[in-house]
Structures are given as C-alpha cells and as structure tokens.
Amino acid sequence: MQYLLLLYAREDGWNALSQAEKERGMAAYTAYTEALRNAGVLAGSNRLQPISAATTVQVVDGKTQVLDGPYADTKEQLGGYYMIDVPDLDAAIAWAARCPGAGHGIVEVRPVWAK
Secondary structure: OEEEEEEEEOHHHHHHOOHHHHHHHHHHHHHHHHHHHHHOOEEEEEEOOOHHHOEEEEEEOOEEEEEEOOOOOOOOEEEEEEEEEOOOHHHHHHHHHHOOHHHHOEEEEEEOOOO
16 A cells, blocks of 8 residues: 655754754665665655745636645645555554654655555
8 A cells, every 4th residue: 555654844954954964864864765665665755845936726716826835834844755655554654753754853644545
C-alpha cells in the first residue's frame, strides 16, 4: 500500500542553521532516502519550493480565485514529501519515525487511495 509522508517544518529554520548543521542535515536526508531506496519502498520524493512560490486556486460561484501563497497560514510549512510503498500503516509509521524531519518538524502519514 502506498503512503505519502508529508514533511512539515518551520521554513525559516533552515536559514538559522550553521553551515555545518546544514551539511549534517543534508547528509541525514541523503542517508534516509538511500535507506528507503535500498529497502525497495521508495516510490518518489522531492523538496518543495518556498511558500512564497505557492499559488492557491479556488472556484467560488463559478469564478476562479487565485491567491499568492499557501492555503493555510501555519507555524510549520509543507516542505517536501516521500511516497513509499509498504505493507501497512505500522511500516509507514516506522519509516516516518526514521525520517530526519520527525526530529525537527512533523511527518504526516497519509494513505493513498488504491487504484
């Protein structure tokens, strides 16, 4: 079954890190991605551009409304995702707990509708 691991964190947190902390963070994500790949469960992943690049689209009374920015103004922002294919929710939670994002933000686990 496929699960989407949604990674939320404070977008400004990265800029507050020292160069050495950024390098350790990138190494942690690289190792995590490689572990997912080696386990054969990685179906896709990517980082997202900053929320300043987001556009929200809504249709109200048949008229399209386009707003700059994300849908919700929150403390943490959606910064990336991993799509994994694992046997069950327990396995998805175990992978989410291993994600570096769980240590400095939140990893939301969402099942994907089966085709």
